[in-house]
Amino acid sequence: MPARPLFGRGLTALAIVTAVTLAAGYSLVFFYARLDADQGVIQKIFYVHVPLAIVSLCGFIAGGLMAIQHLRTRDRAWDMRSYVAIHLSIVFGVAVLITGSIWAKRSWGHWWVWDEPVLVSFLIVFLLYCCYQPLRFSISDPERQSRYASVFAIAAGAFVPINFVAVRLAVQRVHPRVLSETGGHLPGDMMLAFYVCLAGVALLFVTLWKLELTSKNASDQLRRLRANLEETPPGDVQAEAPPEPVGVG
C-alpha cells in the first residue's frame, strides 16, 4: 500500500489563527467600531450576517469550481472537497437567513422583505442548493454519485450570478445600504472591523472545511484498513497492517 499523506496537517495552526482573527474582529466590533446612528446596536449583526453571506456564496462558487476540477481530473478527492464546501455553505446559509431575518425585523419591522434583492436571491440560491444532498444521496453507486453531484454543482454555480442579476433587475431597491457594492459608504472604523470579521469568517469556513475533510479521510482510511484486516488471514495480521499514522491536527 502506498504511503498516504498525513491528513489535517496544519489544522491546529489554522484553527488558532481563525480563533484569534474572529476574537479580534468581534472585539473591534464591540469596542472600537462606532454605534450606528440610525439603527443602534442591532446594526452590529451586520458584522455577522454579511461576512457569512459573502463566505457562503463564495463557498457555493468554490464548490462548483472544485466540481469542474473533479470532472476534469477524475480525482474523487476533488468531489469530496466540493461536497464539503457546498455542505458547509448550506449550514452558513441557514445562519445567513436567520441573522438576516432578525436584522430585518429590527430595522424594517418585518421578518422578511421581498424588495431586498440580495436577500431574495440568497433565498432562491439556498433553496436550490438544499437539493444537492437529496440528489446526491438518492444515487447509490458512489462513482456515479460523485459525477452527478459535480454536474449539479457546476450548473448551480452558473446559476448563482444569473439569479442575482435577474432578481436585481426585478426589484426596486429600498435597502438601507450599510455596505454599498464597494463598501464606500462605511466609515473607517466600521470598515476595519468589517474586513477583520470577514477574514475571520472566511478562515472559519476554511478551518471547518479542512476539519471535515480530515475526519472524512481518516474514517475512510480506517474503513479501508479494517477491510484489509478482514481479508488477510489471522497469521499475517502483524506483518500486513501496521496502522498508518492518521494525523488529526
Place this chain on the structure above:
Amino acid sequence: MIRAAWAILWKDLRIELRTRESAPAMALFSLTVFVLFHFGLRRNSIDGALASGVLWVTVLLAAVLGVNRLFAAEREERALDGILLAPIDRTAIYLAKAAALFLYLVLLELIAVPAFAILLLGPGLGGAFPELLAILLVADLGLAFVGALVAGLAAEARARDIVVPLLLLPLYVPLLIAVARATEPFLTSHPGPHGLAKWLGFTGVYDTVFLLVAVAVFDYLLED
C-alpha cells in the same frame, strides 16, 4: 451528431404520437391549474401582473410534468443502455431531449394560452400577438435547455419524482422573473410602456448560459 440527435428526437416523437403520454397530460394539467386558480383566487377574470404570473406558473408546473417523463421510455425498458452502446456523442442525446421537451411545451402552449384567454384573462390577447409569440419562444428554449439537463441529472436518482421539481423550480426562478415581467404589459387593457427588449435579452442570456453549461457537462452524466 445532428443526425444522431435527429434520430433520437424522431424516436421520441413517434413514441409520444403512439402513447400520447406527455404533451396531452401537460395540457390537461394546465387546464386543471387554471380552474384551481379561478377558485383559489376567487376571480372570474384577471389581468396584468396577476394574469402573467398565473399563466407562467402554470406553464412552469406543466413543464415539470414533461421533464419527469422525459427519460421515462429509456428508463422503464432500460433502452438507455442501447442508446449508450451506439457510437454517438452524448450531447446528441441532450439536444434530442431538449428538442422533444421544446416541442411538448409548444404543444402545451398552443392549448394552454388560448384556454387561459378564454377562461381567466380579462382583456383578450388580440393586440399582443407578435410580442407574446417571441416571449413564449424564448421562454420555451430556456425551459427546454434547463429541463433536459435536470431530467438527465435526476435520471439515476431513486426519488426522482421528488428531485425533479425541487431542482427544477428554483432553477426556473430567473426565467420566471423575466418572462412574467415581459408578458405583463400585454395582458392589460391599456398597455403601458414595456421593457420587452430588456427582459427578452435577459432570457436570451439565460438560455445561452444553460445551453452551454449543459452541453459542457452532459457527457459526464450518461457514462456507464
